[in-house]
Amino acid sequence: xxxxxxxxxxxxxxxxxxxxxxxxxxxxxxxxxxxxxxxxxxxxxxxxxxxxxxxxxxxxxxxxxxxxxxxxxxxxxxxxxxxxxxxxxxxxxxxxxxxxxxxxxxxxx
Numbered sequence: 001x002x003x004x005x006x007x008x009x010x011x012x013x014x015x016x017x018x019x020x021x022x023x024x025x026x027x028x029x030x031x032x033x034x035x036x037x038x039x040x041x042x043x044x045x046x047x048x049x050x051x052x053x054x055x056x057x058x059x060x061x062x063x064x065x066x067x068x069x070x071x072x073x074x075x076x077x078x079x080x081x082x083x084x085x086x087x088x089x090x091x092x093x094x095x096x097x098x099x100x101x102x103x104x105x106x107x108x109x
Contacts, residue, residue: 035097041090045083052080 055062055076063077 031097031100035094035101038090038093038095038097042087042094043090045085045087045090048083049080049087052076052083056080 052063063075063080065076066072067074067076067079
């Protein structure tokens with residue numbers, strides 16, 4: 001095995017180019033971050049979609065109203081559709097990472 005000596009701040013470090021444990025740790029952290037972001041997008045997208053649906057049941061004419069006085073270009077119905085799409089993408093991200101984590105856990109045992 002060929003070790004490389006790297007100098008950093010006057011200290012010598014020995015690194016193994018075939019050592020993949022650090023890369024696996026980085027990948028595991030990245031997958032956890034993607035899973036959490038997927039859960040977050042799923043939850044908040046679903047809440048936004050539910051808001052649009054409840055507004056439609058409460059007052060069907062309110063769908064063409066602007067979402068806020070600050071965002072006059074964004075209507076309630078457009079917001080509900082965009083929220084549903086974000087929710088579906090977040091659920092897809094969450095399930096993909098969950099399947100990946102489950103499959104790596106099974107292969108390690």
